[in-house]
Amino acid sequence: KKVGVLISGTGTNLQALIDATMNPTRHIGAEIVLVISNKLDVEGLKRAERANIPTKVLRHTNFSSREEFDEAMHDELVKAGVDIVCLAGFMRILSGAFTRKWKGRLINVHPALLPLFKGTQAQKQAIEAGVRVTGCSVHFVEEDVDAGAIITQETVPIHIGDTVEVLVERIKTAEHRCLSCSVTITSD
Ligand code: GRF
Numbered sequence: 001k002k003v004g005v006l007i008s009g010t011g012t013n014l015q016a017l018i019d020a021t022m023n024p025t026r027h028i029g030a031e032i033v034l035v036i037s038n039k040l041d042v043e044g045l046k047r048a049e050r051a052n053i054p055t056k057v058l059r060h061t062n063f064s065s066r067e068e069f070d071e072a073m074h075d076e077l078v079k080a081g082v083d084i085v086c087l088a089g090f091m092r093i094l095s096g097a098f099t100r101k102w103k104g105r106l107i108n109v110h111p112a113l114l115p116l117f118k119g120t121q122a123q124k125q126a127i128e129a130g131v132r133v134t135g136c137s138v139h140f141v142e143e144d145v146d147a148g149a150i151i152t153q154e155t156v157p158i159h160i161g162d163t164v165e166v167l168v169e170r171i172k173t174a175e176h177r178c179l180s181c182s183v184t185i186t187s188d
Pocket of ligand 1: 009010011012013014044088089090109110111172175
């Protein structure tokens, strides 16, 4: 299966997916054919370039509406022959039209055990709630943000005194495992 990855930043999840898909012993059954970023010069783009994966920057600020921006992304994904779209730290909400077109073929990684702690500050919310276990989820994307069927989850402990920064990194290591595993499942 051909995978398109959407990013906005550092791209450690993208890196995990690159490593997994390029490891011949893993039999992931997927190949990354395109990485799209809505931000210029982010580390994730450099990771793709180092792996010789085609990249495209589409800056949302250059489009007059969310729908137009999403349409441009859709066109690039189709042109590249993408079967599965993977959101890996893509910090834009997608339009209903886009999520409908990719229904069942669009997955996202979220840094909490959904349906708990939705939104952009999931790790901070978990610390403030005082829970001692949180985690990550990979799920199909539906029009409602952070909804949709869950594909894989992994738990991550929260230790007393953890800062948000420490927790963000601990959850990321779990995200990296879950994302590759979910792409394998979705590629079947
Ligand atoms: C991850 O924690 C992901 O769950 C969230 O944004 C972060 C992206 O990290 N949506 P990276 O760019 O893959 O390093």
